[in-house]
Amino acid sequence: MKKIEVRNLTKVFGPSPKKGVSLLKEGKSKDAILKESGNTVGVNQATFDVNAGEFFVIMGLSGSGKSTLIRLVNRLIDPTSGSVLIDGEDITKMNTKSLIETRRAKLGMVFQRFALLPHRTIQKNVEYGLEIQGIDTKEREEKAKEAIHAVGLAGYENSYPEELSGGMQQRVGLARALATDSDILLMDEAFSALDPLIRKDMQDELLELQDKLNKTILFITHDLDEALKLGDRIAIMKDGAIVQIGTSEEIMREPANDYVASFVQDVDRSKVLVAENVMKKPDVVTSSKDGPRVAVRRMKEKGISSIFVVDRGNVLKGLLTIEDAVKAVDLDLTLDKYLRQDYRIAKKDTPLEELIPVAAETNYPIAVVENERLRGIIVRVSILSGLGLGKEVTNHSDKQLDEATPIEDPKLGGDET
Amino acid sequence: MNYFYLPLEEWTNDFVNDWLIPTLGPFFDAIGGMIGSLLEWINWILTVIPPEILTIIVVALAWYVAGKGVALFSLIGLLYLGSVDLWAEGMQTLAIIFVATFLSIVIGIPIGIWSAKSESVQRIVRPVLDFMQTLPSFVYLIPAILLFGLGGVPAVISTFVFATPPCVRLTNLGIRQVPGDVVEAARAFGSTSGQMLVKVQLPLALPTIMAGVNQTIMLALSMAVIAAMIGAPGLGSIVLSGISSVNVGLGLVGGLGIVVLAIILDRITQGLKPER
CATH class of the missing domain: 3.40.50.300 (P-loop containing nucleotide triphosphate hydrolases)
Known part of the structure; x- marks a missing residue:
């Protein structure tokens, strides 16, 4: 009836x-x-x-x-x-x-x-x-x-x-x-x-x-x-x-x-999500003004073992590990000598699918770079959480990520009044 | 700038003298008569009760609705009125205020409800209220005398004109502020518009409406001295005779009496707000 x-x-x-x-x-x-x-x-x-x-x-x-x-x-x-x-x-x-x-x-x-x-x-x-x-x-x-x-x-x-x-x-x-x-x-x-x-x-x-x-x-x-x-x-x-x-x-x-x-x-989220969706705002050291002591302190504060170094224009210069930074402090040298270039980079629109093997083999965060400028970093955790919980990615986003367009997720319809 | 002469003054006088008073005179007389007897009746009640008893009633009421502090203030304030020998005048002022406020509520709240329910009513009512609030009160004292003579009745009428707007405005506002989803829910369950008003909108708007009534009472008190100029008896006329005889002391004594009444009425009406 x-x-x-x-x-x-x-x-x-x-x-x-x-x-x-x-x-x-x-x-x-x-x-x-x-x-x-x-x-x-x-x-x-x-x-x-x-x-x-x-x-x-x-x-x-x-x-x-x-x-x-x-x-x-x-x-x-x-x-x-x-x-x-x-x-x-x-x-x-x-x-x-x-x-x-x-x-x-x-x-x-x-x-x-x-x-x-x-x-x-x-x-x-x-x-x-x-x-x-x-x-x-x-x-x-x-x-x-x-x-x-x-x-x-x-x-x-x-x-x-x-x-x-x-x-x-x-x-x-x-x-x-x-x-x-x-x-x-x-x-x-x-x-x-x-x-x-x-x-x-x-x-x-x-x-x-x-x-x-x-x-x-x-x-x-x-x-x-x-x-x-x-x-x-x-x-x-x-x-x-x-x-x-x-x-x-x-x-x-x-x-x-x-x-x-x-x-x-x-x-399959790994096909839908791109680097931009899971990247987070990087902690950086600015090469022209910050010395090794600042770098060590910043890594200590954030509890991280490496940090990206950029210049004033946010152009990526290299990666500094905590060991190298401590050495630099001890020897009283500048950062430039210790910058490493063996990190991996990705573009904003690199699919997560391609990033998974990369993340597996590198020990450092992946740098998301656009026009040589550092836009964000991706650590393994963010890839995993991006795959598992689509929602969490956007919820945990910070400034850098907010500018990115969040992916269409049917469950994220939001409140309708 | 006088490119042409606008005979507004003549027109108004002709309109009032040749049409309004002859045509609607009996009508105004009837209204005046009703207000006059209401005024006398309330005044009679306020004076027939011995001041001591009335003071006890007011203090008890103040204690009940507004607490110890206000009760104590009411006691001191009313003792003051008696001690400066202005009890009778105070009661006359109160009577005018009660009648004017009563009229404001009886007429103002329905108009407020109506303008909350209809945009076109609100469009008409709003400028009228602006007019009532901004027109210098002396301007409508003159026709009030013409239509109602001297004494308490024209005082009530002009006090009413001045004091009604907040009652209308806040009733209107209060009803419009009732959350839309609650109104929608009440509609979904099949409320008629009368049930909506009585069971949902008015209860939820009540605190705002009470604030409007409180404002109306305050404005009515502030008209006491002006109303005295058209022969209203009471504290206002004491202040007025203080002014005309340059008697600072007399002016202060009467003025303080008005302040005392204002504070007591304000605190008690604010305390009357519903608990929920």
Whole structure:
């Protein structure tokens, strides 16, 4: 049985939305429409069904229109064209009264930023949906207690939202949606604001709850792993349009196009990442002003055994090891005599694949050089962490790396509001 | 620069004398009558309660909402009012302020809510408020006399004109500052716009609205001396007679009385903010 049917649902923001829709029907792209008419396409002719009891995940990066799409389903945003049928009734054609009735009876929602009422206790927050329906105090208190219990927050009824951690606040958000007993749960990046461990717990608990409650869930996320873990079926969105719908298996086995493939292929990172993505800001000694004592101190401070020497223009002069630097101090000589040239260099766009054997054979960091100037260094650790944890590379980046364009990583969609 | 003569003065006088007063005179009389009886009633309550009892009430209230320090200050302040023999005048001033503030709240908060909900209302309301706040108060003292005569009623009206803007502005601001995601959540669960207002927006805007009410009271007090010029009784008229007779002492005695009332009212209304 189909619970939600979305047909050609389109939202265009801007001065002339209707014109945007006709341009979309002509097959113009999002960018072309923005250029031509000044309209921004939020959602482009989305069509999909969600069956009763199904866990349906919509996955896309920020700006893909997924948050707009979920708000079109309960008409927090009015669509420009298309229809949304909830239990066969078109929500886009409803008057205010029946829209409110439908939201109360059928559509619970959980928000990325929890959106709890700060002036109400947990109990009163969970009761909110029932309270506005005019349900009497006793019944709504009971239902709210049940919902609070179901999400594991029993005992916190009289706390206020600000006293709770993010994970607990989102449990309240979930309880609020469960208390009204609506068949459909809309979850807008519900776990994206939580830290990874809590997020995993919440995912597990949601799946457990779903086994018991058998709701129809429409879940939005930018995290592919989350989508694969939770979704019975997954829709992948790009530029406002749905590019593929299928089960996790189907999407992984037969990606509809390169865009989807880029998400799901177990990408060999060593082919995708280049030197620039993993290099870090080098500690250097400037040959014209720093002497061997400065070099020794700097290496000691940083806990490194060799350091690159550059001139004032950042042109790479050579490498100085700690042994040579100490010798230079003892003999009171300048650095120039001790500079070594047996280090390896790489360009910014050298693929990691080529750097791995290099890193294995050299004892020194690899210098990333552009126009003879030192741009960064790569040590073995950064290659390994680049391979293993794509995220960490960009998180650990420092100034030098920030200028570099980070690689496209499907999990790095960022927060979308 | 006088390329042509703009007869604004004549127009205004003609408009007020030939149209406004004959046509709307009865209407203004009715309003004046209502405000007058409200004023008398409050004044009666404030004077019928013995000063000692009223002092105890105020001190207890101050203690409850704002703590020991404010309670002590209220006690000393009210003792001062009695000791300089200005208790009756102080109560007259208070009565005018209470009535004016009451009108400001009753009219200002709904307008503030309305302008928070509608951009076009806000576009109209904002310049009107600017006008009310910047127009020298002497300018509307004149029509206030014409329409309401001398005494407490025109004083209440002109105090109202001067003191209402912060109430409207801060109500508007408070409601607009309610986080968008909370409003969205309330909408998603099927709130009507009335439920949204009563259960979400007003409670969350309350601290800001209370700040507006506090400002309204402060501005109302600052009008006391000016209002005395159109015959408002109270501490303002003491200061005014101090000015006209170049009696520095009398001016100070009355002025300090106003300051005492201002501080007590300010601290108590600030203390009234909801705990959550």
